[in-house]
Amino acid sequence: YYFTARGARKGLSIEEVVEVAHANGSYVVVDAAAENPPKMKLRYYVERGADLVSYSGGKHIRGPNNSGLLAGRADLIKLAHLQSYPFSGVGRGSKMSRETIVGLVKALEIYLASDEEAEFKEWLHHVEYFVDELGSIPGVEAGITYQRIVETGEPMAPFCYLKLDEGVCGVSGRELVTRLQERDPKIHTLWEPRFLLGPGCEGMMALNPEYMLEGEHEVVVKAIKEILGV
CATH class of the missing domain: 3.40.640.10 (Type I PLP-dependent aspartate aminotransferase-like (Major domain))
Incomplete structure (x- = not known):
């Protein structure tokens, strides 16, 4: 089986x-x-x-x-x-x-x-940075969500989710995802990740801090702000 x-x-x-x-x-x-x-x-x-x-x-x-x-x-x-x-x-x-x-x-x-507790704290620090920097932009909703351990429901890894109001931002969430992928270096995000955000994830994207090297969270924020004209 x-x-x-x-x-x-x-x-x-x-x-x-x-x-x-x-x-x-x-x-x-x-x-x-x-x-x-x-x-x-x-x-x-x-x-x-x-x-x-x-x-x-x-x-x-x-x-x-x-x-x-x-x-x-x-x-x-x-x-x-x-x-x-x-x-x-x-x-x-x-x-x-x-x-x-x-x-x-x-x-x-x-x-x-590796030190799992220290690693989780570092991820959470990066996610909080995303929320602080991007959530203050007009038309951008930002928050923290967690991928959870299947059996216990305990947090496994933190993610930042974003939802854009195209009428305010002038850019849709889908367009932002595409333009991030077209940059050099490419920035890949999760678009409408149902496994993470559930069935209500339409129009939402997520940023995963797990594999980022030191300073790359700042590169991501800078790129998003440039695309949004902030």
Whole structure:
């Protein structure tokens, strides 16, 4: 049974899925590609009986984007390995290079040693900066929202959302998103992110601070102000 963690918010819990699947002789494979942070999610599903769990090596672990991790039962992981190099299974054509493997291992070491609380505070500081700088512009509604941990509802990462009054700003939200992408350097935002803002996200955009380097939050604000003519 294929269990998608982020899509299970209104469905059965992982414990319930495992109980039903195992009672009927089925394995449970969890798609947890985007379930970090927090770091405890690297063990969470296996500890609750999942047979295999897949994680993206990119995203928050920040390893090579085409890498990943497979956790769970050793016997099933061995079967998965038979589908890849040096064997001739269906996964051979998607094998990772040695450089990619080394990059993922190093990224995982850095991730496991990171200070999650300090990182969250830094993200929140950047989001508050977005709200303070952009929310004071006439015609711009700005606020803070959170992507939440599926199972507990606790904040996982803060985001800044923006909604523009085109009649006041002279620019629509969709146009702002497009013009930010056309700049050098390109600035990518989230347009109408239903997973984050829910069904009422029409005309809204979100700024994600997770992967910004020092000073880049200021670059984003400057670019938005230039486009809005502030």
